[in-house]
Amino acid sequence: MTNAPRLSRPFRLIVSGGGTGGHTYPALTAIRTLRDRLTAGGGSLDVLWIGTEEGLEARVAPAEGIAFTTVATGKIRRSSNPLKMLSPANIRDMARVPLGVLQARRVIAGFRPDVVLATGGYVAVPAGLAARICRRPLVLHEQTVRLGLANRRLAGRATRIALSSESSLPLLPEAVRDRGVVTGNPVRPEVLWGHADKAVGALGLWGFDRRLPTVYVTGGAQGSQQINDVVRDTLPWLLQRANVVHQCGPAHVDALRRSAAALPPEAAARYHLAGFVGPELPDVLALADVVISRSGAGTLAELTALGKPAVFIPLATSAGNEQAHNARHLESTGAAVALTGEVTAAGLWEAVEPLLADPARRAAMAHRARAHGRPDAADRLVDVILSAAAV
Numbered sequence: 001m002t003n004a005p006r007l008s009r010p011f012r013l014i015v016s017g018g019g020t021g022g023h024t025y026p027a028l029t030a031i032r033t034l035r036d037r038l039t040a041g042g043g044s045l046d047v048l049w050i051g052t053e054e055g056l057e058a059r060v061a062p063a064e065g066i067a068f069t070t071v072a073t074g075k076i077r078r079s080s081n082p083l084k085m086l087s088p089a090n091i092r093d094m095a096r097v098p099l100g101v102l103q104a105r106r107v108i109a110g111f112r113p114d115v116v117l118a119t120g121g122y123v124a125v126p127a128g129l130a131a132r133i134c135r136r137p138l139v140l141h142e143q144t145v146r147l148g149l150a151n152r153r154l155a156g157r158a159t160r161i162a163l164s165s166e167s168s169l170p171l172l173p174e175a176v177r178d179r180g181v182v183t184g185n186p187v188r189p190e191v192l193w194g195h196a197d198k199a200v201g202a203l204g205l206w207g208f209d210r211r212l213p214t215v216y217v218t219g220g221a222q223g224s225q226q227i228n229d230v231v232r233d234t235l236p237w238l239l240q241r242a243n244v245v246h247q248c249g250p251a252h253v254d255a256l257r258r259s260a261a262a263l264p265p266e267a268a269a270r271y272h273l274a275g276f277v278g279p280e281l282p283d284v285l286a287l288a289d290v291v292i293s294r295s296g297a298g299t300l301a302e303l304t305a306l307g308k309p310a311v312f313i314p315l316a317t318s319a320g321n322e323q324a325h326n327a328r329h330l331e332s333t334g335a336a337v338a339l340t341g342e343v344t345a346a347g348l349w350e351a352v353e354p355l356l357a358d359p360a361r362r363a364a365m366a367h368r369a370r371a372h373g374r375p376d377a378a379d380r381l382v383d384v385i386l387s388a389a390a391v
């Protein structure tokens, strides 16, 4: 572990990244871990987060007491068709990037960070470009196997590129490959320390039958219409054999609540709907015996660090089919089940039922999932940040 530098002033860090949870939580975890390391060495941390108003980071950073500012940024809508990439909306948004770079440059020149950490999402582009204009060390963190759009733009300017997977190293452009270092994808420490009994109290799951296994369904921060639909159609079977906590996305709660009204009372008592699972997430994960989920990099890092049997329904349109790649990779080692292509209620039940029926099967899958986990990723990323620092 790299020791914290002895400074007569606080260590200064700018973080930029966000939009979704996958880019936001690794940044948050890196900040907390760096702060702990500095405090243990008698130092302290000054941190500023550059994000967007609409991203999850705009809620997460202030809630954590982290100074937060925004810059203009453009959301690039991905498409395999180059003509579609040149849509009027994309052209308008790309034109906002130079304005964002100017704004970020002002912020960075004023704050004089020892390091800028960029964790992806489109807001990371102006901040990363401005970091290099201001000659500040730039550390990128990539959560997925293939570099995301923002990190691809910034790779050539990075001091170090922290990767979540060994298999990303050969995929880095040759000119920057020697700057790559594998850290893993940081998982919020509290995620590893949940208590199943607390989830029951916090969410009021008094009707859950604790003799039955519990399934946690999650579609990511915004929820997934596809997962919601297929789980709704599977509920009549699922609720005979399990309790279900279903995180469906804030926009979908009302519609699902209406369809759940038709469930028999005994089944309804074993079903809990939530738009977004906030601070209770670690306890819900501790309660879960099986997880049905999207296969975004953040969720995968959490489920493998915990060793949870999972049935993945990847987001089909994620860049480069990255979620399907993630899910298949775990499936190939028996660490999960991946349902790609069209997913029906019968197909989902076929995947979940053997796991519900057989605790030994769950335990074997959990064991194999844990082999992919990297609970020390935050410490490794902090090592990279400290070694890149210009102090």
Ligand SMILES: CC(=O)N[C@H]1[C@@H](OP(=O)(O)OP(=O)(O)OC[C@H]2O[C@@H](n3ccc(=O)[nH]c3=O)[C@H](O)[C@@H]2O)O[C@H](CO)[C@@H](O)[C@@H]1O
Pocket: 020, 021, 022, 023, 025, 120, 143, 144, 148, 218, 219, 220, 221, 222, 247, 275, 276, 277, 278, 281, 295, 296, 297, 298, 299, 300, 302, 315, 318, 319, 322, 323
């Ligand atoms: C649509 C999209 O752009 N997806 C990308 C996004 O994933 P996205 O952010 O959607 O999903 P991830 O799985 O990476 O992260 C979700 C995070 O939100 C948390 N959570 C989720 C729901 C909830 O109610 N409460 C809660 O705390 C999860 O525990 C996890 O920590 O970034 C990932 C990391 O670059 C990529 O791998 C994904 O392809």
